[in-house]
Amino acid sequence: MLNFTRADFPEGFLFGTATSSYQTEGHSFGGAGPTHWDSFAATPGNVVRAENGDIACDHYHRFAEDFDLVARAGFDAYRFSTSWARVLPEGRGAVNEEGLDFYDRLADALLERGLKPCATLYHWELPAPLADLGGWRNRDIAGWFADYTEIIMRRIGDRMFSVAPINEPWCVGWLSHFLGQHAPGLRDIRATAHAMHHVLLAHGRAIQTMRALGLDNLGGVFNLEWASPADDSEAARDAAALYDGYYNRFFLSGVFKGCYPDNVMQGLGPHMPKGWHDDFDVIGAPLDWCGINYYTRKVIAPNDGPWPHHHEIEGPLDKTFMDWEIYPQGLYDFLIRTARDYTGDLPLYVTENGMAAPDIIENGRIDDPHRIAYLDAHVAMVRQALAEGVPVKGYFIWSLLDNYEWALGYDKRFGLVHVDFDTLDRTPKSSYHALTVALTRT
Numbered sequence: 001m002l003n004f005t006r007a008d009f010p011e012g013f014l015f016g017t018a019t020s021s022y023q024t025e026g027h028s029f030g031g032a033g034p035t036h037w038d039s040f041a042a043t044p045g046n047v048v049r050a051e052n053g054d055i056a057c058d059h060y061h062r063f064a065e066d067f068d069l070v071a072r073a074g075f076d077a078y079r080f081s082t083s084w085a086r087v088l089p090e091g092r093g094a095v096n097e098e099g100l101d102f103y104d105r106l107a108d109a110l111l112e113r114g115l116k117p118c119a120t121l122y123h124w125e126l127p128a129p130l131a132d133l134g135g136w137r138n139r140d141i142a143g144w145f146a147d148y149t150e151i152i153m154r155r156i157g158d159r160m161f162s163v164a165p166i167n168e169p170w171c172v173g174w175l176s177h178f179l180g181q182h183a184p185g186l187r188d189i190r191a192t193a194h195a196m197h198h199v200l201l202a203h204g205r206a207i208q209t210m211r212a213l214g215l216d217n218l219g220g221v222f223n224l225e226w227a228s229p230a231d232d233s234e235a236a237r238d239a240a241a242l243y244d245g246y247y248n249r250f251f252l253s254g255v256f257k258g259c260y261p262d263n264v265m266q267g268l269g270p271h272m273p274k275g276w277h278d279d280f281d282v283i284g285a286p287l288d289w290c291g292i293n294y295y296t297r298k299v300i301a302p303n304d305g306p307w308p309h310h311h312e313i314e315g316p317l318d319k320t321f322m323d324w325e326i327y328p329q330g331l332y333d334f335l336i337r338t339a340r341d342y343t344g345d346l347p348l349y350v351t352e353n354g355m356a357a358p359d360i361i362e363n364g365r366i367d368d369p370h371r372i373a374y375l376d377a378h379v380a381m382v383r384q385a386l387a388e389g390v391p392v393k394g395y396f397i398w399s400l401l402d403n404y405e406w407a408l409g410y411d412k413r414f415g416l417v418h419v420d421f422d423t424l425d426r427t428p429k430s431s432y433h434a435l436t437v438a439l440t441r442t
């Protein structure tokens with residue numbers, strides 16, 4: 001059982017679930033074009049069992065059933081992403097009308113069930129022809145993304161409760177170009193510096209495009225990970241501060257302060273694209289809210305290697321099936337710090353929070369008390385931040401469904417609803433039932 005109900009939150013506070021296009025829809029359906037995730041996954045060694053999003057949860061055909069589940073649990077909102085390659089199979093040029101029709105039906109289906117549609121325009125599946133042109137390393141991507149934004153928002157923007165351009169810019173920049181763990185799988189500091197800047201430039205251009213269309217309630221969604229120093233030494237504190245710099249502060253600072261942190265620029269500075277100093281008017285286009293995706297913290301130790309001169313070490317706390325430490329305190333700390341240092345009175349949303357587990361069905365039931373405890377502990381942190389005056393307006397759980405966890409394939413189950421990836425049957429877990437009680441009890 002969860003230790004909260006709606007009554008513990010201010011009037012109008014939103015509870016929602018989150019998913020993304022490539023992780024759930026089934027990318028082989030409906031005329032979507034190839035993406036860099038498809039080629040990344042088809043390359044041996046990149047993804048567990050070389051799994052991809054061809055079928056995923058078949059949400060493309062089953063979204064009505066999925067939205068019934070969201071509504072029945074008493075959620076208010078549903079966060080989803082639109083796939084660039086489904087709308088524009090080549091990334092530019094010819095539109096796939098079937099793709100636009102799909103998102104049109106999806107928007108209506110949400111509204112019919114009283115759910116607020118919260119769209120994200122990019123959640124990592126870049127159209128392959130644009131990757132061929134350099135993808136996020138190419139400054140032109142900001143214009144390509146703005147054009148795609150206009151096309152999709154002209155069609156569904158009138159029905160969106162909120163829109164954010166890009167999910168988790170750190171993953172698009174650092175994870176994909178420095179660590180090489182996500183498509184396009186690069187490990188190159190120059191590519192990283194370019195991608196990290198261009199992803200923010202594209203974010204800003206998309207915001208400007210949507211403002212020009214008359215849309216409002218526009219925000220940014222940032223994944224934040226707390227960095228704890230491995231010990232009390234100055235070197236460890238500096239190492240953690242640098243991790244915090246390129247993971248968290250780079251993006252928040254770029255968007256809300258018009259600059260990048262000095263400690264990050266010591267490493268990335270020489271590799272930045274020409275003219276980057278002049279882009280902050282676009283990057284800082286005013287927002288209506290800020291979204292925080294929060295899961296865990298990392299413990300950081302210094303080393304003598306090349307910049308950033310540090311590495312992660314194993315922490316002592318309980319871990320999820322992702323091997324991520326469970327550290328609810330970090331969510332509280334980020335809510336406080338984000339409002340204090342970056343966003344002031346701007347509404348904050350927890351746009352993702354949740355955990356993976358190897359959930360299995362036994363006698364038709366899935367018991368996931370670990371997830372109930374995880375959500376409870378994190379919601380308690382949201383309540384604490386609210387009590388201290390932080391303007392948190394909503395909390396979204398990742399994820400509605402078990403789905404494609406990128407390079408880790410289908411084993412890492414984050415859903416409130418179990419998906420059998422052979423039959424595609426959906427079975428709500430005990431966390432889903434607990435949330436239904438918490439959200440519908442009067």
Ligand code: IFM
Nearest residue numbers: 020023168293352398405
């Ligand atoms: O599955 C991802 C999602 O795509 C983005 N945020 C984190 C989730 C869990 O790793």
